[in-house]
Amino acid sequence: EAQVTQNPRYLITVTGKKLTVTCSQNMNHEYMSWYRQDPGLGLRQIYYSMNVEVTDKGDVPEGYKVSRKEKRNFPLILESPSPNQTSLYFCASATNNEQFFGPGTRLTVL
């Protein structure tokens, strides 16, 4: 089944404790992206990647890192999470401008 998977789906952590949210797609898409969704603010793009080893900032990249060492994986790294990064995170891959979203990761930073 063609899909985008994210792990973990739910995470509660504390300020400053480094964490990684994994994202993987099995559709051989070159484009991948990370978004966060917050009430009243909608979906905002964090980072995107056009291909392996190519990443670019979206609208809200501060406090996040990404890497794209393989085509299928695009992990999101929070080196020192803060409470304002509490949010619902979505990974997506795309082909022909059509984005396929993962199921989301609900992150709470205490």
Added chain:
Amino acid sequence: SQKIEQNSEALNIQEGKTATLTCNYTNYSPAYLQWYRQDPGRGPVFLLLIRENEKEKRKERLKVTFDTTLKQSLFHITASQPADSATYLCALEGGSYGNNRLAFGKGNQVVVIP
């Protein structure tokens, strides 16, 4: 800066009627405009894409129009069904915003009443 506006009030509509949603944007000249459906707690699902040089696109009971002069897209669900109840997001890509960058509106909830 770019601004994308969707109605924040939920649209309540009787089953069988046509639901019409609006997406307005300012300070922006997108190359593409997309519509997505999002159910509570789930990721958005792609519905339709329309290019800047296209006026209208249809897919089954869905119709999208794109007026680059008015900077507006209309999204229609004809013969609406309770299963159409969801939040619908418009998204703009490319053009003056930059290729491969996607900006979303906040979404407009639709409730189809049986």
